[in-house]
Amino acid sequence: MRGMKTKSRFLRVPIEPFTVEAGIGADALLARMERVSFQGRNLATARRIWEKMLGDDCTIFLGAAGALSAGGMRLIVAHLVAHRYVDCLVSTGANLYHDLHETRGRRHYLGSPRENDAALQADHIDRVYDTYASEDEFVDNDEWIAAFALTLERRPYTTREFLYRLGEYLWKETSSEGILTSAYRANVPIFCPAIADSSIGMGLSQARHRDATAGQMDVIGDIIESANLVISHPRTASVVLGGGTPKNFINQASVQAEFYDDRVGGHRYALQIVTDVPHYGGASGSTLEEAQSWGKLATDAEQVTVHADVTVALPLLVSALSASAGEALARRVPLRFDLAGPVMGVNGRPFPRARFEARQ
Numbered sequence: 001m002r003g004m005k006t007k008s009r010f011l012r013v014p015i016e017p018f019t020v021e022a023g024i025g026a027d028a029l030l031a032r033m034e035r036v037s038f039q040g041r042n043l044a045t046a047r048r049i050w051e052k053m054l055g056d057d058c059t060i061f062l063g064a065a066g067a068l069s070a071g072g073m074r075l076i077v078a079h080l081v082a083h084r085y086v087d088c089l090v091s092t093g094a095n096l097y098h099d100l101h102e103t104r105g106r107r108h109y110l111g112s113p114r115e116n117d118a119a120l121q122a123d124h125i126d127r128v129y130d131t132y133a134s135e136d137e138f139v140d141n142d143e144w145i146a147a148f149a150l151t152l153e154r155r156p157y158t159t160r161e162f163l164y165r166l167g168e169y170l171w172k173e174t175s176s177e178g179i180l181t182s183a184y185r186a187n188v189p190i191f192c193p194a195i196a197d198s199s200i201g202m203g204l205s206q207a208r209h210r211d212a213t214a215g216q217m218d219v220i221g222d223i224i225e226s227a228n229l230v231i232s233h234p235r236t237a238s239v240v241l242g243g244g245t246p247k248n249f250i251n252q253a254s255v256q257a258e259f260y261d262d263r264v265g266g267h268r269y270a271l272q273i274v275t276d277v278p279h280y281g282g283a284s285g286s287t288l289e290e291a292q293s294w295g296k297l298a299t300d301a302e303q304v305t306v307h308a309d310v311t312v313a314l315p316l317l318v319s320a321l322s323a324s325a326g327e328a329l330a331r332r333v334p335l336r337f338d339l340a341g342p343v344m345g346v347n348g349r350p351f352p353r354a355r356f357e358a359r360q
Contacts, residue, residue: 025172026321028315029226045304045312046271047320052302053237053269054085054328059229059335060237061253061267062086065284069098069179070128071311076318077241078182084334085321086239088229089183089190093198096163096190097141098133102199103170103178104144106137129312138199142175145203146210154213158221158343159192164339187337189229190342191222222249223343224356225257230257230264231357232346233335237269238297243276243309249294251310258295259353260356266291266298273306273313 016035024032034044053060054315062085074095078346080086102108111132120127124135148169157165167184174181183190195217196199202214230236230253240247251267258264288305291297306313338345343353351357 002118025323026319028094030320039308039313042306042319043308046273046306046313047270047317047324049271049302049304050085050239050317050321051325051328052079053239054197054325054332056235056237056268057333058235058268059088059233060086060239061088061090061250063240063244063246063250064089064091064095064236064242065240065246066092066242066310067094067098067128067131068241068310068314069095069102070101070131070133072101072108073311073314074102074179075177077313078177078179079251079322080318081179081188082177082182082186083329084186084188084332085318085325085329087188087335088226089179089188090226090249091179091190091192092200092244092246093195093200095190096192098200099179099200100145100170101133101137101141102168103174103176103181104141105174105176106134106141108133112138140202140207142199145200146206147203149207150211152214154211154216155342156216156218156221158218158225158344159195160189160222160225160339160344161342162217163190163192187339189337189339191226191227191249193219193222194245195219197245221251221354224354225351226250226253227256227260228344228351228357229346230254231261232349232351234261236264238267238271240270240272240274243272243274243282243313245257247272248283251291251294254296255294257356258360266295266301268298270297270301270303271306272304273308273310273317275307275309277307 018036030044030047033040073223081089099114111127113130117353126133127134164184167180171184208215238250254264254266270288274285276282278285278287288297288303292299336347343350345351
């Protein structure tokens with residue numbers, strides 16, 4: 001009679017069925033989800049990886065795409081910026097525009113995806129799936145952005161400098177918390193590589209209509225500044241919410257930096273929360289393993305993908321982090337940025353203007 005087969009090395013850690021417990025906090029909830037499967041476990045892993053980023057000496061990029069601000073996520077992003085869970089934000093223009101909309105005292109409203117859109121259009125109501133907003137208020141925002149742009153010196157601006165100045169102007173007018181105002185107050189850079197693809201771009205175009213020398217955006221300068229940020233501090237991490245242009249811009253910064261400095265080697269940590277899938281070839285759904293083939297992510301990076309709606313995953317993830325990452329945040333020494341002028345600097349050292357940093 002043969003004895004029992006030695007237990008396989010693959011059968012070491014059992015799944016623990018999740019049991020209901022009244023009043024459990026987000027921190028304990030995610031800790032227990034580390035022993036369940038699928039996206040629940042991935043979300044719990046994302047918390048652990050983000051905590052490791054905070055405990056390491058690395059520059060953390062946050063990418064924000066999709067309709068996060070319209071969907072109620074903007075103050076979570078503002079919290080991450082204000083409390084330096086991240087060092088740099090890369091966002092779509094839409095998220096910044098809808099943030100500006102609410103910072104100026106306007107709102108988005110609960111709606112339905114099954115409403116008659118012709119009736120909405122007749123009432124000047126814009127719909128984002130199940131969320132409504134006033135088109136008339138958006139028109140006023142565009143005019144407000146145009147008027148602000150016309151107060152600026154007539155020269156090209158990186159989106160990083162322009163958005164810093166926009167956040168400053170918005171804070172002085174409203175004293176209200178938001179993404180733009182929190183980034184201004186915390187001195188955190190925001191890049192918006194596709195700023196023209198947004199109502200901020202429309203406002204800038206209206207300024208250009210009034211004065212042909214206004215509203216000049218230097219998006220190539222954004223590439224140089226973001227790469228110089230990586231060169232100056234080449235240990236980096238990426239947190240991506242929703243894919244889109246911000247995802248590739250963050251990865252591109254690492255690749256461009258490595259062209260001038262071979263110490264870079266891709267992001268050391270990466271987590272993404274996405275709903276897109278990889279098999280259609282789009283960048284939003286591309287895997288982090290694919291990013292390794294481009295040199296965007298280090299081959300030994302700690303990484304996780306959470307396939308989930310950001311509006312489901314982010315409140316739980318950040319609520320848990322706020323409870324568990326306090327010590328790491330307290331010990332963290334974030335980068336100090338100089339953002340007020342056309343030349344960006346880090347820790348008291350300005351970058352060369354329109355050129356890449358030389359390896360030190």
